[in-house]
Amino acid sequence: MNCSEARKLVHLFVDGALDPRANVDVLAHLNMCAACSARFEDAKKFEEFLRSKLRHDETPAGVRIRLESGIARLSQPWPARMAWRLKRHPMAAMSGVAAVLAISLVGWQTCGVLFTCPYVRASADHYLRIAAGELPMTVPGSAATLAGSVPVRKFDGLEHSGRGVFALSDNLRDAVGDAYRMTHCPTGSRCVVLFSVSLPGVDIGNHDCVEMHGRKFTRWEYDGCRLVCWKDEKNGLYCIMVCKKQEMEDDALLNIASLAATE
Amino acid sequence: MNRADQQIFEKIAFEHVDRLFGTALKLTRNSAEAEDLVQETFTRAFQHFDQFEQGxxxxxxxxxxxxNTYINGYRRKERAPVLVDFTEMEPVYEEAAQETSFLNQPAESLYDLLDDEVKQALxxxxxxxxxxxxxxxxxxxxxEEIAKMVGCPIGTVMSRLFRARALMxxxxxxxxxxxxxxEKK
Known part of the structure; x- marks a missing residue:
């Protein structure tokens, strides 16, 4: 084997993909050729360097939790999944079914697994960079755009860690998903996010509709987040959302929504 | 799927979660998309676990x-401007393949590069x-395993890998x- 033949095999050698006979031939050549030996050593060192520099970080705990809950949900038979939802959040579960039916009827994107679809089109960081003027006002993967930002809002009895960014979306599901992504609530803490949705001709619909102080509210559930939406005559649809599967009575959530709606 | 199979799935799937999420993050370059990609992967794997041959x-x-999930669902059109026309890149490959200055670089300067610098190059x-x-x-x-994953002949995988290393x-x-x-300045 000469130098030219040996150097053609450098990657196969590094990857351990040479057949035993060729491997022996290469090693024999490297034993008597310092230049090729240096080149092979360098290729091997470079490969080890890449492997060490591109090693993966530990997966965030939130991602693990999301995966575990997804598996737990999938492992339940479908009637049991709905029974669990109905027992735990009767109104929200019914509104979820209504939402899926409505979505099917109007032809929005459908999904294989209830409540676990990847609707989200951009990260919170992406939105914040848009708000800072660093990125154009377009969200990858959807027609959603960003309208602007609002001050952080704080509601009675709740620690608030929402980013206070208003999202405009071409459908409610995307907007809810976007808002969900924008909340970074520490596990176990109570936090809410308020956002608005601009949907031409949108109505909050009649599913799980509640009337308080002369205003209609509708309740939704999204991937463990619970939200209440209401329509503002001037500015479109507003939603307030409580995330991270925290416990909150329906009445408490409605009271917060009512408070926010009257501000 | 019975409870025992579910437990087996969870045990072996979560052993690979860091690698799956890390790879998803490097493919999508977006943490939200990586999260969704891994969740969809887990969902599909769980639903088709009966097709996995034990052992x-x-x-x-x-x-x-x-x-497969990435190729079919997450390789989006808006990524297009980031992609490079391969024919335009051809001279770069040749240059990279002939590159000898790497060998002449003092090893300490190259191998002292930070993780982030290597990730940016990737x-x-x-x-x-x-x-x-x-x-x-x-x-x-x-x-062979990669060829099956990406749906390309082995030769294509080898040439892509060679060029990827040369470009890196x-x-x-x-x-x-x-x-x-x-540093000199």
């Missing part, structure tokens, strides 16, 4: 699902090259040179 390579099986690679480099160099899959070398040499110049 075979689970890591290769679930990575194949990840790569992000600059065309998607097809980035994918095979991750699967081969980081995950240690064989050419070229990028890193530039980083090392720039850093050397900065």
């Amino acid at each position: 075979t390579n689970f890591k290769a099986w679930i990575f194949r699902i990840l790569v 992000e600059r690679l065309p998607e097809e090259y980035r994918m095979v480099l991750l699967l081969a160099s980081v995950e240690g899959f064989s050419y 070398r070229k990028s890193l040499v530039e980083y090392a040179r720039e850093r050397g110049l900065r």
Whole structure:
């Protein structure tokens, strides 16, 4: 084997993909050729360097939790999944079914697994960079755009860690998903996010509709987040959302929504 | 799926979660998309776990699902401007293949590059090259396993991998040179 033949095999050698006979031939050549030996050593060192520099970080705990809950949900038979939802959040579960039916009827994107679809089109960081003027006002993967930002809002009895960014979306599901992504609530803490949705001709619909102080509210559930939406005559649809599967009575959530709606 | 199978799935799937999420993050370059990609991968793997042959390579099986899911659902049109026309890149490959300055770089300057600098160089690679480099160099899959995952002949995988490494070398040499110049100033 000469130098030219040996150097053609450098990657196969590094990857351990040479057949035993060729491997022996290469090693024999490297034993008597310092230049090729240096080149092979360098290729091997470079490969080890890449492997060490591109090693993966530990997966965030939130991602693990999301995966575990997804598996737990999938492992339940479908009637049991709905029974669990109905027992735990009767109104929200019914509104979820209504939402899926409505979505099917109007032809929005459908999904294989209830409540676990990847609707989200951009990260919170992406939105914040848009708000800072660093990125154009377009969200990858959807027609959603960003309208602007609002001050952080704080509601009675709740620690608030929402980013206070208003999202405009071409459908409610995307907007809810976007808002969900924008909340970074520490596990176990109570936090809410308020956002608005601009949907031409949108109505909050009649599913799980509640009337308080002369205003209609509708309740939704999204991937463990619970939200209440209401329509503002001037500015479109507003939603307030409580995330991270925290416990909150329906009445408490409605009271917060009512408070926010009257501000 | 019965409870015992579910427990087996959870045990072996979560052993690979860091690798799956890390690869998803490097493919999508977006943490939200990476999260969704891994969740969809887990969902599909769980739903088709009966098709996995016990005793075979689970890591290769679930990575194949990840790569397929990525190719079919997450390789979006808006990524297009980032992609490079391969024919335009051809001279670069030739140059990279002939590159000898890497060998002449003082090893300490190149190998002192930061993780972030190497990750940036990876992000600059065309998607097809980035994918095979991750699967081969980081995950240690064989050419044959990668060929099955990406749906290409083995020869294509080998040439992409060769070019990916050549481009990475070229990028890193530039980083090392720039850093050397900065430090001299």
